[in-house]
Amino acid sequence: MMKKTLIFILCLLIVLWFCGPVLLILIAALTPSAEYYDLARLVPTKLTLTHLESLFVRLNGWKATLISIQTALLSIVISFAIGLPAAYVLTRYVFKGKNLFRLTILLTRSFPVIIIGVPLVTLYLRIGIADSVLGVSLAHSSMILPFIIIISSSILGGISVEYEEAGMVFGLTRFRSFLRITLPLALPGFAAAAIYAFVLSWNEVFISAIINLTNRTLPAHILNTAMTSPDYFKFAAGTVMALPAMIFIFFTRKYLMSMWGISLK
Amino acid sequence: MIHHKGKIALMLLLPTFAYLIVFIFYPLVDTCLLAFSNPAGPLENFRRIITSGEFWKTLRNTLVITGIVVPLQLILGLALALFVNLRFKGYLFILYIIAIPLALSDVSAALMSYSIFASTGFLNKLLMAWGWIERPLYFFGFRFQDRAFWVIVITEVWRATPLVFIILLAGLQAVNKEYLEAANVFGFSPWQKLWKIVLPILRPSILSALLIRTIFAFQVFGVIWILAGRDIPVLAGEAYYWQTVVYNSNISSAYGLIIAVVTILISWAYITFLKPKSFEEEAV
Amino acid sequence: MSEVTVKEVKKYFNQVKALDGVDMKIQDGEFVVLLGPSGCGKTTLLRCISGLETVTSGEIRFDQKNVTHLPPKDRNLAMVFQSYAVWPHMKVKENIKYPMRIKKFSKEEIDKRAKETAELLNITELMDRYPAQLSGGQRQRVAVARAIVLEPAALLMDEPLSNLDALLRVTMRSELKKLQQRIQTTTVYVTHDQVEAMTMGDRIAVMRDGKILQFGKAEEIYQRPKNVFIAGFIGSPQMNFLEMTVKREEGRAELVSKGLSILCEEDKVKGLEKANLDKVILGIRPENILLSPENGCVPIKGSVYFTERLGGETIVHVSTESKRFVVKVSGDALFNENETLRIYLNVKKTRLFDPETEEAIG
Numbered sequence: 001m002m003k004k005t006l007i008f009i010l011c012l013l014i015v016l017w018f019c020g021p022v023l024l025i026l027i028a029a030l031t032p033s034a035e036y037y038d039l040a041r042l043v044p045t046k047l048t049l050t051h052l053e054s055l056f057v058r059l060n061g062w063k064a065t066l067i068s069i070q071t072a073l074l075s076i077v078i079s080f081a082i083g084l085p086a087a088y089v090l091t092r093y094v095f096k097g098k099n100l101f102r103l104t105i106l107l108t109r110s111f112p113v114i115i116i117g118v119p120l121v122t123l124y125l126r127i128g129i130a131d132s133v134l135g136v137s138l139a140h141s142s143m144i145l146p147f148i149i150i151i152s153s154s155i156l157g158g159i160s161v162e163y164e165e166a167g168m169v170f171g172l173t174r175f176r177s178f179l180r181i182t183l184p185l186a187l188p189g190f191a192a193a194a195i196y197a198f199v200l201s202w203n204e205v206f207i208s209a210i211i212n213l214t215n216r217t218l219p220a221h222i223l224n225t226a227m228t229s230p231d232y233f234k235f236a237a238g239t240v241m242a243l244p245a246m247i248f249i250f251f252t253r254k255y256l257m258s259m260w261g262i263s264l265k
Numbered sequence: 266m267i268h269h270k271g272k273i274a275l276m277l278l279l280p281t282f283a284y285l286i287v288f289i290f291y292p293l294v295d296t297c298l299l300a301f302s303n304p305a306g307p308l309e310n311f312r313r314i315i316t317s318g319e320f321w322k323t324l325r326n327t328l329v330i331t332g333i334v335v336p337l338q339l340i341l342g343l344a345l346a347l348f349v350n351l352r353f354k355g356y357l358f359i360l361y362i363i364a365i366p367l368a369l370s371d372v373s374a375a376l377m378s379y380s381i382f383a384s385t386g387f388l389n390k391l392l393m394a395w396g397w398i399e400r401p402l403y404f405f406g407f408r409f410q411d412r413a414f415w416v417i418v419i420t421e422v423w424r425a426t427p428l429v430f431i432i433l434l435a436g437l438q439a440v441n442k443e444y445l446e447a448a449n450v451f452g453f454s455p456w457q458k459l460w461k462i463v464l465p466i467l468r469p470s471i472l473s474a475l476l477i478r479t480i481f482a483f484q485v486f487g488v489i490w491i492l493a494g495r496d497i498p499v500l501a502g503e504a505y506y507w508q509t510v511v512y513n514s515n516i517s518s519a520y521g522l523i524i525a526v527v528t529i530l531i532s533w534a535y536i537t538f539l540k541p542k543s544f545e546e547e548a549v
Numbered sequence: 550m551s552e553v554t555v556k557e558v559k560k561y562f563n564q565v566k567a568l569d570g571v572d573m574k575i576q577d578g579e580f581v582v583l584l585g586p587s588g589c590g591k592t593t594l595l596r597c598i599s600g601l602e603t604v605t606s607g608e609i610r611f612d613q614k615n616v617t618h619l620p621p622k623d624r625n626l627a628m629v630f631q632s633y634a635v636w637p638h639m640k641v642k643e644n645i646k647y648p649m650r651i652k653k654f655s656k657e658e659i660d661k662r663a664k665e666t667a668e669l670l671n672i673t674e675l676m677d678r679y680p681a682q683l684s685g686g687q688r689q690r691v692a693v694a695r696a697i698v699l700e701p702a703a704l705l706m707d708e709p710l711s712n713l714d715a716l717l718r719v720t721m722r723s724e725l726k727k728l729q730q731r732i733q734t735t736t737v738y739v740t741h742d743q744v745e746a747m748t749m750g751d752r753i754a755v756m757r758d759g760k761i762l763q764f765g766k767a768e769e770i771y772q773r774p775k776n777v778f779i780a781g782f783i784g785s786p787q788m789n790f791l792e793m794t795v796k797r798e799e800g801r802a803e804l805v806s807k808g809l810s811i812l813c814e815e816d817k818v819k820g821l822e823k824a825n826l827d828k829v830i831l832g833i834r835p836e837n838i839l840l841s842p843e844n845g846c847v848p849i850k851g852s853v854y855f856t857e858r859l860g861g862e863t864i865v866h867v868s869t870e871s872k873r874f875v876v877k878v879s880g881d882a883l884f885n886e887n888e889t890l891r892i893y894l895n896v897k898k899t900r901l902f903d904p905e906t907e908e909a910i911g
Contacts, residue, residue: 011359018427081280095274096563118292118295169705170648199368222372253361
């Protein structure tokens with residue numbers, strides 16, 4: 001009984017500690033400004049959407065949100081297009097330097113992305129993709145690609161090679177066997193990986209803020225404007241950024257351990 | 266025909282190589298070039314940084330934040346992982362709750378803590394409602410750097426502890442239950458079990474958690490920039506400032522390079538001093 | 550259905566030699582078992598025949614057609630995998646029909662064959678289920694159905710029974726064998742289980758270190774193993790080996806060791822003369838050592854070291870001056886430990902090996 005009560009109290013504390021701030025910023029974002037600045041008003045009497053509306057309309061939040069979504073989607077496409085073949089090779093072929101390749105990819109994962117920002121600005125100017133969604137997406141891929149390669153090779157590795165080989169023996173080419181047999185089996189895992197990748201790109205701020213000056217992603221936009229905006233806009237922005245990420249993570253919770261565990265090693 | 270397979274493998278790896286060259290290798294080289302190029306001599310940028318007076322403060326801030334935040338995250342993360350690993354009823358729910366900050370960007374985490382610590386934030390309102398204070402406490406602004414510092418520490422701990430937690434929990438789940446059962450048979454106390462069995466087996470996970478958290482702590486930027494701006498300068502913040510405000514790519518690159526070098530040194534130190542073998546097995 | 554010819558096939562994985570010049574000719578409709586310990590190259594050989602591995606050198610022919618460089622899909626093969634590899638995202642009937650659809654069979658033909666094969670393997674009621682809803686044995690049947698429905702040139706099986714529990718394995722063994730006799734498809738079957746090999750194979754190829762050591766009928770390999778390795782690998786309990794000194798004089802040969810002396814028969818004398826050896830290894834199977842004297846048996850004195858009573862038969866370990874022999878007697882027999890007794894070696898059923906090369910001599 002004692003033990004049960006103790007566990008319950010600890011659980012309560014954990015829920016408060018981790019959910020509290022999220023709930024509070026949500027409330028703050030919905031509190032009318034007059035009530036927010038009233039120190040005597042702890043709990044708002046009514047909630048309003050005006051801050052969210054002005055964030056999106058007046059402060060160009062819509063544009064930034066759209067750019068964020070485009071950037072994230074494009075990063076996912078780029079990373080999968082490049083990373084999937086590499087992941088396939090890692091699980092299906094034996095070759096010299098395979099471990100070295102895997103190690104390089106793992107190290108890239110912890111490579112400080114800060115370093116690549118500045119040179120990319122000049123590179124992009126030269127090749128004409130400065131201040132574009134494509135530019136940021138390509139840069140974001142530097143942190144998403146290693147993740148996609150590692151997680152995809154782990155997903156593919158979990159699918160018996162014999163399924164694919166059976167396809168080959170029963171009349172398919174290697175490529176078609178991959179498409180028809182392995183890919184459908186890997187799809188749920190890939191979807192989770194894509195969502196995770198989306199969150200990575202959606203949350204990234206340094207690169208986005210350095211590379212794009214006008215076409216900024218939401219976090220970069222907020223970083224730049226929030227400082228000079230009233231508090232309630234900051235809260236609206238923080239909420240808008242937090243919610244999609246939380247919802248996405250919720251849908252992939254089954255993969256929580258494998259995704260984060262792997263991506264961090 | 267015989268080397269057919271090797272050729273296919275190489276072809277499939279080619280895009281990744283090309284990407285790594287253009288987006289990792291080239292920027293790395295270019296960063297070096299930028300950092301070392303100055304009409305007054307190759308080391309001029311670094312001389313300017315180091316003699317600016319701000320630098321030592323910047324480096325100290327970064328080191329102190331890392332030195333406080335990372336151990337705290339490790340202890341809290343380990344405690345949470347051990348707790349959730351008790352597998353009480355509903356532990357999965359708690360697991361998902363703890364995972365919430367994993368989804369959040371540093372920017373929104375910073376804004377959340379701002380909603381609590383702002384002068385008209387929840388903390389001040391609560392303390393006033395209870396009658397503990399009469400005027401709001403200020404946590405931000407140049408005059409209140411020390412307080413802002415601790416808000417930053419709390420925010421970073423809140424934000425990144427779940428990362429450590431997940432890695433350690435994954436490690437704990439891999440601990441063979443029979444080791445612990447054997448320990449029970451031989452009459453180990455819970456404390457002995459933790460020190461003699463769980464922690465040694467968890468060592469590779471602890472190492473990866475430490476490594477990854479330290480590396481990212483050195484790149485800490487979003488939280489500090491939102492909550493304190495340049496009042497509390499850190500390395501990544503300076504890189505950002507010199508690039509986007511002063512438009513001096515050379516100094517910015519020099520800061521980037523300093524971060525890279527420190528990162529490499531720390532990774533190397535960790536891997537060397539904390540049993541490289543188990544880490545390599547983990548990593549490869 | 551066709552004849553499968555493997556000619557001087559070598560396979561290297563980087564520097565590691567997996568197949569070291571394999572030659573074998575499999576008759577049309579024959580059931581051939583590749584047998585050997587793990588790492589002997591049996592699976593690699595099967596995969597080279599399937600085309601899943603490319604050979605480093607050598608040639609593989611189906612009838613007169615050279616298939617060495619053809620991808621698996623163009624070899625007209627079917628395969629049953631160790632994990633069955635029944636595609637989990639397709640229902641049983643799709644698993645069976647899909648390969649036929651790839652090969653562009655007509656709709657009627659596909660339905661007809663699927664129905665017949667399902668009946669043959671007793672899986673008609675399972676056709677609408679997903680593999681996850683099947684037991685291991687059922688999945689195995691589906692895998693076999695998927696393979697034979699194509700009426701392939703050759704049927705390849707890679708340890709198909711190793712994932713089944715012991716009881717089911719015995720049943721499936723006879724069922725597979727009967728099925729193969731009925732459809733008469735050339736079959737190559739990989740296993741490390743000698744009982745499976747002995748009971749199923751028309752011929753057995755015993756492999757080690759990427760080579761085929763002996764290729765022949767089961768009784769031939771059991772009775773006349775070509776070397777010490779095969780003699781020891783096949784048969785349980787293992788064959789008894791004993792190093793003996795050869796004493797030769799004028800057309801006679803005697804094998805001697807402590808407490809034991811065997812006068813060789815004519816055919817063995819010739820072999821010994823040809824080999825010109827001072828020492829030989831004598832091999833004798835546990836069932837060829839008797840507890841009562843019979844014609845042509847040589848006695849040796851010993852004492853009981855240990856007894857394994859298996860009910861239907863009894864394994865007695867008997868210590869003698871020169872060696873501890875393992876003796877198999879039928880029925881349940883009771884012995885006391887250290888009980889002294891005489892055992893009788895049936896000399897006719899011994900086999901001699903060269904101690905240097907470990908090859909059999911006559």
